[in-house]
Amino acid sequence: MKKKKIAGLLAVSLLTAVPFSTGFAEGPKWTNVNVYEEQDGSKFNNENYDFMKFSQVGAKLTAIEKQSNRVKVEVRGTSADGHPLYVVTIADPTTQGKFGKFQSLRKQMFKNPGKAQDWIANNPDFKVPIMINGSIHGTEFVGSDAVIQLIERFATQNDAETKNILENNILIFNVVQNPDGRVDATRFNGEGIDLNRDFITQSQPETQETVELIKEWNPMVFLDTHGYVKNYGPNLQGLIEPCTPPHNPNYEYDLYNKWAVDQAKAMEAEIMGDKESFTGNLYQSMEGVYVPQRDDAAGWDDYPPIFTPMYAMYHGAYGHTLEAPTNDLDGVRWMYNAIMGALNFATENKQAMIADQIEMFKRGINFDHPFHEEGFFPNAYILPVDEKDPTVTNKAVKHLLNNDIEVKEATKAFTVDGKTYPKGTYLVQMDQAKAGLANTMLWDGEDISNDTPAMYDISAWSLPELWGFEAVETYSPVDVTAKQVNQVTVQGTVTGKGPYLIANSSVKAVELVNTLLKEGVAVSRDASGDFYTTASANTISDAVKESGLQIGSVSSVPGDAAEVSSLQVAILKDGGMGKAQSHSGTKLALKRLGFEVTEVAPVDVAVKGLEGFDVFVYSGTESLISTNLSAANKEFGFQNPEQLTAFQRNVNSFLDNGGKYIAVGAGASRATWTLGLTDNTVKTAGSNSNGIVKVDYLGEGLTGGYGQDDIGFVYRPVWYIVKGNDEVAATLDNSEDFFVAGHWINNKADAQGQAVIVKEENKDVTLIGLEAGFRDHTDYLFRLLSNSIFEK
Numbered sequence: 001m002k003k004k005k006i007a008g009l010l011a012v013s014l015l016t017a018v019p020f021s022t023g024f025a026e027g028p029k030w031t032n033v034n035v036y037e038e039q040d041g042s043k044f045n046n047e048n049y050d051f052m053k054f055s056q057v058g059a060k061l062t063a064i065e066k067q068s069n070r071v072k073v074e075v076r077g078t079s080a081d082g083h084p085l086y087v088v089t090i091a092d093p094t095t096q097g098k099f100g101k102f103q104s105l106r107k108q109m110f111k112n113p114g115k116a117q118d119w120i121a122n123n124p125d126f127k128v129p130i131m132i133n134g135s136i137h138g139t140e141f142v143g144s145d146a147v148i149q150l151i152e153r154f155a156t157q158n159d160a161e162t163k164n165i166l167e168n169n170i171l172i173f174n175v176v177q178n179p180d181g182r183v184d185a186t187r188f189n190g191e192g193i194d195l196n197r198d199f200i201t202q203s204q205p206e207t208q209e210t211v212e213l214i215k216e217w218n219p220m221v222f223l224d225t226h227g228y229v230k231n232y233g234p235n236l237q238g239l240i241e242p243c244t245p246p247h248n249p250n251y252e253y254d255l256y257n258k259w260a261v262d263q264a265k266a267m268e269a270e271i272m273g274d275k276e277s278f279t280g281n282l283y284q285s286m287e288g289v290y291v292p293q294r295d296d297a298a299g300w301d302d303y304p305p306i307f308t309p310m311y312a313m314y315h316g317a318y319g320h321t322l323e324a325p326t327n328d329l330d331g332v333r334w335m336y337n338a339i340m341g342a343l344n345f346a347t348e349n350k351q352a353m354i355a356d357q358i359e360m361f362k363r364g365i366n367f368d369h370p371f372h373e374e375g376f377f378p379n380a381y382i383l384p385v386d387e388k389d390p391t392v393t394n395k396a397v398k399h400l401l402n403n404d405i406e407v408k409e410a411t412k413a414f415t416v417d418g419k420t421y422p423k424g425t426y427l428v429q430m431d432q433a434k435a436g437l438a439n440t441m442l443w444d445g446e447d448i449s450n451d452t453p454a455m456y457d458i459s460a461w462s463l464p465e466l467w468g469f470e471a472v473e474t475y476s477p478v479d480v481t482a483k484q485v486n487q488v489t490v491q492g493t494v495t496g497k498g499p500y501l502i503a504n505s506s507v508k509a510v511e512l513v514n515t516l517l518k519e520g521v522a523v524s525r526d527a528s529g530d531f532y533t534t535a536s537a538n539t540i541s542d543a544v545k546e547s548g549l550q551i552g553s554v555s556s557v558p559g560d561a562a563e564v565s566s567l568q569v570a571i572l573k574d575g576g577m578g579k580a581q582s583h584s585g586t587k588l589a590l591k592r593l594g595f596e597v598t599e600v601a602p603v604d605v606a607v608k609g610l611e612g613f614d615v616f617v618y619s620g621t622e623s624l625i626s627t628n629l630s631a632a633n634k635e636f637g638f639q640n641p642e643q644l645t646a647f648q649r650n651v652n653s654f655l656d657n658g659g660k661y662i663a664v665g666a667g668a669s670r671a672t673w674t675l676g677l678t679d680n681t682v683k684t685a686g687s688n689s690n691g692i693v694k695v696d697y698l699g700e701g702l703t704g705g706y707g708q709d710d711i712g713f714v715y716r717p718v719w720y721i722v723k724g725n726d727e728v729a730a731t732l733d734n735s736e737d738f739f740v741a742g743h744w745i746n747n748k749a750d751a752q753g754q755a756v757i758v759k760e761e762n763k764d765v766t767l768i769g770l771e772a773g774f775r776d777h778t779d780y781l782f783r784l785l786s787n788s789i790f791e792k
């Protein structure tokens, strides 16, 4: 499910959990495997539901493929832990082997949408791609189980309903979107990332694979299978989107909503039509399904493009999250029926639904958005390239291209709004098919604090601000000679005789420093946070080439520059406390900065201490040092109260021996206070307040590379009332409008002008109140971590 909620105990015994017949030859054959091989003994499967083990999936799909001429099974990459990502495409035999033709036909939709609409009107036998995503959250087992049953049905059955659906559609099943999570019985993939929060960042191989699939097919309908939601309304079991407000303004929401509510009702009707087949008590009194948009005013929104179906909506899909009520065979049946309801609905309405999908692209291409206020979309975004450090803009352009967004590169200098940009400047012109996606990635966002009482997850994600590249929006006509960009490949160069300056300007710059340090190259760092090396051009050229940076010479290394060394970083591991792995984003940020990072669980620190490490990073919930944990959380924290005492003792002796302690975010800051490592008062706001804030950085030392009126990101905001002579390296801007974009209602005014980065005066303890490594997304803030690590 989307919410962090632990499934309750169910009164379903294993004995009743026998496979049911769904009208086809044979149900799936559940195979019991060793519980130690795949964690069906997990506390997240306390129903002991005998789900299909991931290790059985490949053989099952191969067996189905053998007995059918409608099925294509592919492995489309591997998960973070190296498990195969299976994709099954099912179409009637006349369509198999012609997918390329259908895909190029789909591409007509955004090359020449008018023509595509005409073609569809004249060729009613066209086939529509529908994509179904299995169990993106590892512990929500029923999704992939329903998917496998559907694959078996559409591969082998010949009833009228099956045949009708296959005559009208191509079914694309992303069978197990998160194999690591299924094997480990966790919500996350092997890197600890919640994949259903990763669709704006796309940091993980599983997400990248799904983005590729979505781009390849531009599915008309996208269904994402989850669990578990029950009793959200009286006798309403399960949940089917569309969502409550606020809806993101970058959608062509009118076109989506014209069909999404009715499609949800069709799914509900299919479930209710099969009501007598369900065996659990919960289902006996079921009167329908909870449809957030129909049944509520707020609380389950589709605002951020981090969720899979919401992301797919920007590619024209009618996207729905489906939350089964229970983790058992009834849950599988519910999911199976819901998907059948959508398939039948899409089949009945495909002509009109596809016309509206194409209409979305047409609005983009024609820059004609009748649903939006005039001037909502700018004419273009101009992306100037920093000559010395083009790496961030290059990453952004690659990301835009990976997302089907057209980017141009000026082949001559041009002037817009009185400003002249050089040749080589990138342009995203907004008269394009996927304008909504381009805008949701490039805009600044908005402050929606007053629009709704609470948001589900993040409310701001601006790539320019949080990745740290310039994107100038313009409402003026852009007259420029430009060429289409197909790929970006930039090699770094070294010029001059040295010494060389590596400006502290990006993640890639710090990564280069760490690469050189690991190679034994001497690097020093000055008070403003920039790096220098006196090594020869030859020595550093390979690493520089790889980095993409343009490294030049300076006359001499500043006198205040001190040598830095390769450091061993330990990060406190959150294995899944409260179904979150809050340290994972920071861990990935540190890795991308080039540090050696080791995860240490709270028990490890208590038992073994921190010997061998130079830096200890705490980036996660304060519950990691709690001695009062629920049964479900116990395995991730201390096993007894003595371990807290030992943890505290070991962290203190680590500090006494010259170790460095860095806390990131609200939970870690509170824990730091509990551990007695700070005397500052730690103030926090609500856990679902988050957004982009204006920050005044000191601009040297801890905050070298940042400045006044700069940007930060908060999630469960935290600030400090400082005691004594601690160094205050950054404050929230002291103006009423310091909150730039996102959602934050309570006590926002209290935080204005307050400290957000401080260093204790007598201990090497740094508190970073900003989300320096949030979900591998806040690249622009990653250097707050490296600054703190390198600062003596």
Ligand SMILES: [Zn+2]
Pocket (backbone or CB within 6 Å): 001, 002, 003, 137, 140, 225, 226, 227
């Ligand atoms: Zn889920």
